[in-house]
Amino acid sequence: xxxxxxDADLAAYSMGRAAEVLGVTQAFLRSLDGTGLIEPGRSxxxxxxxSRHQLLLAGRVRVLLDEGFLLAxxxxxxxxxxxxxxxxxxxxxxxxxxxxGEDASIPMQTRRDTTARQNM
Numbered sequence: 001x002x003x004x005x006x007d008a009d010l011a012a013y014s015m016g017r018a019a020e021v022l023g024v025t026q027a028f029l030r031s032l033d034g035t036g037l038i039e040p041g042r043s044x045x046x047x048x049x050x051s052r053h054q055l056l057l058a059g060r061v062r063v064l065l066d067e068g069f070l071l072a073x074x075x076x077x078x079x080x081x082x083x084x085x086x087x088x089x090x091x092x093x094x095x096x097x098x099x100x101g102e103d104a105s106i107p108m109q110t111r112r113d114t115t116a117r118q119n120m
């Protein structure tokens with residue numbers, strides 16, 4: 001039985017399958033292409049192919065949009081979260097340690113806290 005590569009960056013999902021997995025439209029995925037957040041690979045026939053990592057990013061953007069963020073803000077948040085996670089992985093690879101509350105793999109709450117402002 002052939003082994004399945006466990007590469008989160010392998011562009012293995014067609015646009016249709018990626019949209020199905022995320023529960024979004026193909027138009028949503030195309031809109032993310034235009035933001036620069038996700039640059040899908042291409043098949044030999046020129047069709048978009050997405051990786052698991054790209055699907056995670058797209059899914060996170062969808063959550064932020066559902067919480068009321070504008071697309072540009074959601075893309076910026078996800079970009080910064082992804083860069084922070086990469087930096088933390090690099091720190092650990094180099095033998096460093098992360099302090100309490102610095103683990104980027106634990107999603108932080110991004111919902112706007114309106115109750116705190118109302119009580120001011």
